[in-house]
Amino acid sequence: MSVNRFRTYIILCLSAVLMSSCGAKQSQAARHEIARPPFSADSAYAHIATQLSFGPRVPGTDAHADGVDFIAEKLNAYGASVEIEEGYMEDYAGEKQKVRNIIARFGDIEAKHRILLCTHYDSRPWSDQDDEAYRYVGVPAANDGASGVGVLLEIARQLQHKPSAKNIDMVFFDCEDMGTPDFIDNNDRPDTWCLGSQLWAQKPERKGVYSWGILLDMVGAPGATFYKEYYSVRQASNYVDLVWNNAASLGYDDIFKSQEGTAIVDDHLYVHRGLGIPCVDIIHTLPQGGFPEWWHTQEDNLMQIDRNTLQAVGEVLMSLL
Ligand SMILES: [Zn+2]
Structure with missing residues (x-):
């Protein structure tokens, strides 16, 4: 003593x-x-508002095509090398579904050692967590689609100003949110979700190229909480720790919670299953598990976007690049 x-x-x-x-x-x-990594939440917010102005970006609609054009044009303007990958996947009803993934490369585009930043840009065709009247109405998808795109486009703008020493690819997946509607079959079949990432992960030439990846999904809501998602911890635990430690050092441990969260079927699962890429899902879930009440409803609109949350996510990603 x-x-x-x-x-x-x-x-x-x-x-x-x-x-x-x-x-x-x-x-x-x-x-x-401490010096904050450069990131403008205003710019990310504006990119979200633009996507919502097209209407729900439901695959096969004009709004979806406008969304693709907008994302590709912005990425081109920010100096990325842009490619649109097209293919077909089977949807929940067994129908052929056209898929358009948008891929943007930064840095040395031939380099084999790359980091993957990804999100989905499509809107869910059915507001199946809303009143029955909205079953067949597309979700505005401010959070569940547009928010990840808004953050990545702002990062692309920052990379143009100050290129990273790392070679970075951004992939904007299509048809993530086309999983079987709840009102048709609620014995959820996981593989009916994430059609864009399933298509992307079918290309063997992508194997071994990416050291790791981050997926953004629903990253803009006021009071958002990001728990260490279950599959991310299983497939990419070192990277989960890296992301959450960076968040804590930037003072964002109130948003990036150090506890493990629930298991979410999301694009990171297929990126890992198909190509072995350890991928971390930053996704808004509630402390008790599950998603906020606006999820897959008409309420997932601009009212559910908070610049403070966008700023936190943007700074954390920029601190890793
Ligand atoms: Zn969704």
Whole structure:
């Protein structure tokens, strides 16, 4: 006991010397003034508002085509090398579904050591968590579609100003949200979701190219909470820790919660299953599990977007690039 107390005294003296030698840098006030990674939530918000102005970006509609054009044009303007990957997948009803993934490359486009940043841009065709009257009405998808796109487009703009030393690919997946409607069959078949990432992950030439990836899904709501998603922890635990530690060091541990969350079928699952890429899903879930009440309803509109959440997610990603 006394030895411990003596040790504590020595440590306190040493830390007092260190603190005074480092001056004001050690003060709590100074910690709050650490250089923030560059990211404009206003710009991300504007990209979300533009997508919503097209209407729900339901595959096969004009609004969806407008969404593709908008994303591709922005990425081109920000200096990325852009490709639209087209293919067909079977949907929940066994019908052929056209899929259009948007791929943007930054840095040395031939380099084989790349980081994957991804999100989905499509809107769910059915508001099947809303009143019955809205069953066949597309979701505005401010959070569940447009938010991830808004954040990635703003990161693309930042990369044009200040290129990263890392080679980065962004993939905007289509048809993520076409999983079997609840009112048809609620014995949810997982593989009816995430058709775009399933198509993307079928290409063997992509194997071994990506060291790891981050998926964004529903990253704009006020008071959002991001738990360490179950599959992400199983397939990419080091990277989950890296992302959450960076968030904590930026002061965002109130949004990026250090607890493990529920298991979510999302694009990161197929990216890992098909190509072995460890991928971290940053997705808004509730403390008790499940999604917020606006999920897959008409309420997933611009009212559910908060610049503070976009800023947190944007800064965390930029700190990793
Ligand atoms: Zn969804």
